[in-house]
Amino acid sequence: MKKVLSLSATITLSLLLMIGCSSTPTTEGGAEVSEQSTGAGSEMGAEGSEASTSAASQGEEWYGDPLENPNSLLATRVIYFDYDQSVVRSDYLEVIQAHADYLAANPQAVVRLEGHADERGTREYNLGLGENRANSVRSLMMAQGVADNQMVVVSYGEERPSAFDNTDEAMALNRRVELVY
Amino acid sequence: MKKIFLMLLVFLACHSIVKAELTIEITEGVEGALPIAVVPFGTPGRGQPAVDLAEVINADLQRSGRFKTIPRADMLSRPTSDREVEFKDWRALGVENLVVGQVESTGAGTYQVQFQLLDVYRGQQLSGYSIPTTASNLRNTAHRIADIIYESLLGIPGAFSTRVAYITSTRLADGKSRIGLNVADADGHNPETIVTSSEPLMSPAWSPDGMKIAYVSFEGGQSAVYVQGVYTGKRQKVTSFKGINGAPSWSPDGRKLALTLSKGGNPDIYIYDMRSRKLQQITRHYSIDTEPAWSPDGKSLVFTSDRGGKPQIYRVSAFGGKAQRVTFENSYNARASFSPDGKLLTFVTQDEGNYRIAVQDLKTGVMQVLSQGRLDESPSFAPNGSMIIYGAKAGRRGVLAAVSTDGRVRQRLALQEGDVREPDWSPFKK
Known part of the structure; x- marks a missing residue:
């Protein structure tokens, strides 16, 4: 338990550091529409974190592969981002910590961090934005002791949307990093 | 531990898989476009051509927004050479230029195409050519003729015999997508899927x-340049x-x-020499x-x-060095x-x-x-x-559109199904 606490302290610290030195601002669009969509983004995040909180109450013992435990934080494989941001939101730190713990305990395991962007902005620029998001997750994991060679960063930019509508909600679903084992 | 290997299926094809044609719609034209009549070409002899050349030429000229074409139904006569032209009839229609011609079969699948571009007011020929062609090249020949007419009357080369590359995306019933790299004639005909x-x-x-x-x-599960x-x-x-x-x-x-690589930790611009295979950052x-x-x-190069703080355009020497910001407006x-003239x-x-889109x-x-x-x-x-x-x-669908550099002419090109995106206009044929 103590270890967990110190880990989350480290995660919080590294997040603060990342926010502090977010000298590489990223954009999918500009200021004009940002407020609306940020709202939508937070809503999405709230849903996401709700799902992971309920998962955190580990009901019964799980004897199989921890990756396949539906009640584990490891079951959360998508991290959503706010509009115009590649900094990981604090509500995802527990999830990232769970994945980092798993990878640190299983040094042979490899995860693909697939970064995505919504459809606003140019395609090649969005490849860069998706990569920034995946790299944010990677940095947090590395701070938790995950080896560099356990993570593969791939950006798909806006090329593989998970939602196809042009609503703010759909765009929020597309601003994401997927963890693929 | 479980590793998931992505099964990636890629089919390469030299021939067309999807024959979905692009249709072009002119949404806005220019006032004061040049009135021109393209008379149906005569087809003496046997072996009727499968392509209506005058129709292709007419569509090219109209699509450019620089010409106002005269419907066939309004034509009082259908001359196929200058000797048959009654110029006063065409003047009465307000036509300034007239295109007449013939497609003559010269053997199995071969043709000789003759055409004349005539100035209706002076009663003079502005240009005229005789072009040998084949059945499969008849559309190309028509585009070449449209290019000649465009250049004769406007003083800049036509771009009708060029092609456009573009990406298509079709969502399949199983939720997956089929992505295609395609090329088509600039008028949307002859689409071919090359990947x-x-x-x-x-x-x-x-x-x-x-x-x-x-x-x-x-x-390959991650990006690569081919x-x-x-x-x-x-x-x-x-x-x-x-x-x-x-x-x-x-x-x-x-x-x-020139390309973008993030192998150094973040995306930067590099130049790859095709011959020496060397990279320069x-x-x-x-x-x-x-x-x-x-x-x-x-x-020099421009780049984003x-x-x-926000994406802007910068310009840098092709040898590298200090980049200078070019855009400041939004x-x-x-x-x-760059435009072809670099201006x-x-x-x-x-x-x-x-x-x-801005210029x-x-x-x-x-x-x-x-x-x-x-x-x-x-x-x-x-x-x-x-x-x-x-x-x-157009709604959720990706379509191609075109606008003249002065913003006065607009066209829309749409596929029958699926998304179309990322057009790249070919250079002139060499």
Whole structure:
């Protein structure tokens, strides 16, 4: 338990550091529409974190592969981002910590961090934005002791949307990093 | 522990798989367009041609927005050479120029095409040619004739016998997508799919000789830049470094590719020499540097960078060095490319919350927004500089649109199904 606490302290610290030195601002669009969509983004995040909180109450013992435990934080494989941001939101730190713990305990395991962007902005620029998001997750994991060679960063930019509508909600679903084992 | 290996299916095809034609609709034309009549060509002898050449020429001229064509039903006579023309009849119709011609069968699948461009008011021939062709080249011959007419009357070369490369995406019943890299004639006919993949394909770019296309493919589970022969189907993997391999752009001499690589930790611009296979790093900045494009003289590159906070266009020498910011007008400007004469840049700009196509005069710095969509992207100049083709949205569907460089003529091109995006207009045929 103590270890967990110190880990989350480290995660919080590294997040603060990342926010502090977010000298590489990223954009999918500009200021004009940002407020609306940020709202939508937070809503999405709230849903996401709700799902992971309920998962955190580990009901019964799980004897199989921890990756396949539906009640584990490891079951959360998508991290959503706010509009115009590649900094990981604090509500995802527990999830990232769970994945980092798993990878640190299983040094042979490899995860693909697939970064995505919504459809606003140019395609090649969005490849860069998706990569920034995946790299944010990677940095947090590395701070938790995950080896560099356990993570593969791939950006798909806006090329593989998970939602196809042009609503703010759909765009929020597309601003994401997927963890693929 | 469980590893998931992605099963990636890529089919390469030299021949057309999907024969979905693009249809073109002129949404806005120019006032004061030149009135012209293209009379149906005579077809003496046996072996009737399968293509109505006059119709193809007529459609080309009309699509350019620079001509007002006369419907066939209004024609009082159908001359096939200047000797049969009653100029006063055409003057009465308000026609200033007249195109007459003949397609004569000269053997099995071969034809001789003759045409004359006539000045109705002076009663004179402006140009006239006799062109041998084959059954499968009749449309091309018609486009060549339209090019000659365009140049004779407007003083700049026509771009009707050029082609357009573009990406299509079709969602299949099982939820997967089929992505295609295609080329079609500039009028949307003769579409051919040259690559299909279940994984994303991006950023097609014609080589300056019009023989090859560079593009980005994710078929290996991550991005890689390929160069493929348009007519041979032969292809070569150019870069597949760790991270992003993207945004290929040919140097004007066709010997180098500028591209984006993030192997150094973040996206930077590099130049890859096709012959020596050596890489030269052009930008070195912790921000996103991407979307390079060469100036027509090959001396400099423009690229997108968010080093100032938001994406803007910068210009740098092709040898590297200090980059200079070029765009200042809006908070988001990206994916620039030069007009063929090097005087203008076209790029995507954020205009009141919408992403639109703009041009900027490099000498005066004056920017003008040309398009009217919500998510317009990937602008590409026609090789004669007259039009800019770009990707737009019609509802949720990706469509291609074109606008004249002065913003006065608009066209929309749509496929029957699926998304169309990322058009790149070919160079002139050599």
